[in-house]
Amino acid sequence: MKKLLAPLLVLACVAPSQASVGPQPAPAAPAIAAPRDVPFKGRITLKVDASDSVHKIFRVRETIPVQKAGAMVLLYPQWETGSHSATQEAAPLAGLVIKAGARRLEWRRDAVNPFAFHIDVPAGVPQLELEFQYLPAANGPKLISRDMLMLPWSKVALYPAGWFIRNIGVQAELTMPEGFQFATSLETAAADAGHVQFKATSFEDLADAPVYAGRYARRVELTSVPAIPVRLNMFGDNEAALDLPPALVEKFRAMAKAVPQLFRSQHYRHFDLLMSLSDVMLSGGGVEHQESTEINVSANYARDAGEQVLMANLVAHEFIHSWNGRTRQPADLWTPNLNLPMRGSLLWVYEGQTEFWAHVMSRQLGLRSMAQSLDALAVDAALMTNRPGRAWKSLQDSTIDALYMPAKPVNWRDWQRREDYYPEGVMLWLDVDMLLRELTSDRKSMSDFAATFFGAGQDSRTISTYTFDDVCKALNKIAPYDWSGYFTTRLNAHDDTHLLDGLKRGGYQLVYTDQPTEYFVLHEADLGGIDLSTSLGLVIGKKGAVKSVAWEGPAFKAGISLGARLTAVGGKPYTDELLKQAIRDAAASKQPIALTFDADGGAHTVSIAYFDSLRYPRLERIPGTPDRLQRLLTPAL
Ligand SMILES: [Zn+2]
Known part of the structure; x- marks a missing residue:
């Protein structure tokens, strides 16, 4: 043996496997089992105590059935389906203790993945008992207040690595502050004061079914028997916040009917719109789910007609996502668990087309007037026309933004572009609609795509995925065309040649006038400032604070x-x-505008040679062309 070893050692020195002198990487961290589509025996029990609205702490007890003794990894969800991104934080999970009966099992956090916990499970242990807390950031969006609770289950549960989460059963229980009423798409097994036991479901469904609860709550049925129930569940900072105008509720009723008709399917057993009306909890956004949706508006929403108009798209958008986004998902975006990277190459379909339909539905349902709808499209069109960043960053590249841009400062938004697949997607799908009409002598439109792509055979809750080719094929069936070439050109464009084709084919052009539209005024109120980005190149907040500067x-x-x-x-x-008057005066006098400002600790004065007056976007009819856009936005009789 010794004789054999010696030559080997010499060889190792003479012929090293490395090309240079210096360290080599340490062995990789232990692997985490990839999820497999195999059955999971037993069921997780998850008990969440969210009753501590003073400290705003969620206390969790969880049992996880052991499938086999030995190495096991528990995962804390990192990726969120609503953000398409790794937006969950590991730091708020604290106090983790894992036991097998009376015996405490030591866990080891993965050295490179803080969302993974390694455990050696002794033989004969049937289940692990976990205890931990979720501690939301005090300065972040609130999930608990003294009057309201929002519970995203993925923040308060761990699950074993190695299985598709749709195969892992879970039975959840929730304890709430006294006097709270709750709503969720989860089905209830038993409920008494402050405590709910939900029926068993899959981990995948649980993570997609948040609970909203609160002291001030109101539920409105948006459908009537025999229709599949759609309910509006409102939770407010106070009673008055819940008092939606009856006419608005009627429009939501119309939405509950019209959207399933558009997509010719209803894959939910029941649908819950979970709406917070609050200035304390997070506001101004939404999160999509298959059987429910989260809509967060201000406590004044019920009384603020302007906010209702601004948020019209949000309500429709999140409901539409149940079809486009949750039931039908891009193949590379769908993942078998919540700790694998999601890829957003088709977010221009997922988000862009959803927002296109939101524009259409807002008008058709009367949530916006025709003028407001056209003016809102003008805002999107102007925003995307003034995107110098397209010169270096394509719309396709923008679909990766979700991976690295959420919650990060993007100060030069028109140059850096962030999530432009929403407004640019609207322009794109508007053009697809108009092109379908053109190609078929106005016999077909995007409604046919909605009915076939999201509808056919989709009355089951089973998620199905699609690819770029599937989108092209579905369109090709409606109107034969080089759809692949069409999309490829637009997704990779570095100029705006085709950007406004949809408006043009629809009979409209984008123009600028020195008077803002009614919708633009609402948009400025929402910004909390004045938007001069298409004139002087500034957005100015309160007391002259420069909020954004148009690139060059x-x-x-x-x-x-x-x-x-x-x-x-x-x-x-x-x-x-x-300032606005000075911009108007400069257009007449051709004298530069003198602006004085504080910056970097000193006062400065500049003179701006800008003479094009105020410029606010609006749409104008192209004379002598068919008004297809109006036809798209007009409700079907
Ligand atoms: Zn969306």
């Missing part, structure tokens, strides 16, 4: 940057009105 626009070139505070216009103390 007039203000940029004059030397104004982010973080500046405007203090004077032409030597007079700054007001928004004074």
Whole structure:
């Protein structure tokens, strides 16, 4: 043996496997079992105590059946289906203790993946008993207040690595603050004061079925028997917040009927719109699910007609996602568990087309007037027309934004582009609709795509996935065309040649006038400032604070940057009105605008040679063309 070893050692020195002198990487961390589509024996029990609204702490007890002794990995969900991104944090999970009966089992956090916990399970242990807390960030969006609770189950549960989560059964229980009522798409097994036991479901469904609860709650049935129930569940900061105008509720009733008709399917057993009306909890957004949806508006929503118009798309968008997004999913976006990367190459379908339908539905349901709908499309069109970033970053590249841009500062948004697959997707699908009409002498439209692509055979809850080719094939059946070439050109474009084709084919052009539309005024109120991005190249917040600067626009070139505070216009103390008047005056006098501002600890004055007056986007009819856009937006009789 010794004689044999010696030559080997010499060989190792003479012929090293490395090409250079220096360290080599340490062995990789132990592998985490990939999810497999195999049965999982037994069922997780999950007990969440969310009654501590003072400290805002969720206390969790969970049992996980052991499938076999030895190495086991528990995962804490990292990826969220609503953000398409690894937006969950590992830090808020604390106090984790794992036991087998009376015996405490030591866990080891994975050295490179803080969402994974390794355990050696002794022989004969039937289940693990876990105890931990979820501690939401005090300065982040609130999940518990003294009057309301939002519970995303994926933040309060661990699951074993190695299985598709649709194969892992779970039975959940929830304890809430006293006096709270709740709503969720989960089915209830038993409920008494402050405590609910839900019927067993899969981990996949549980993660897709948040619970909203609160002291001030109101439920409205949006459908009537024999229709599949759609319910609006409202939770407010106070009673008054829940008092939606009856006319608005009627429009939601119309939505509950019209959207399933559009998609010719109803894959939910019942559907719950979970709406928070709050200035305390998070506001101004939504999260999609298959059998429910989260809609977060302000406590004043019921009384604020402007917010109702602004949020019209949000309500429709999140409901539509039940079809486009949750039941039908892009093949590379769907993952078998919540710890594998999601890929967003088709987010221009998932988000872009959903927002296109949201525009259409908002108008058809009367959530917006025709003028408001056209003006809202003008805002999207102007936003995407003024996107210099397209020169370096395509719409297709933008579909990867979800991986690295959420919750990160994107200060030069028109240059960096973030999630442009929403508004640019609207422009794209608008054109597909118009092109379908053109190609078929107005016999076919995107409604045919909705009915066949999201509808056919889709009355079951089973998720199905699609690829780019599937989209092209479905369109080809409606109207033969080189759809692959069509999309490829637009997804990879570095100019805006085709951007407004849909408006043009629809009979409209984007123009700018010196008076804002009614919708634009609402948009500015929502921004909390004045939007001069298509004129001077600035968005200005309260008290002259510069919120954004158009990339290489007039203000940029004059030397104004982010973080500046405007203090004077032409030597007079700054007001928004004074600046607007100065822009109008400069257009007439052709004299530069003098702007004084504080930045980087000093006062500065620049003069801006901008003479094109105020420019607000709106749509204008192209004379002599068919008004297809109006036809798209007009409700079917
Ligand atoms: Zn969406």
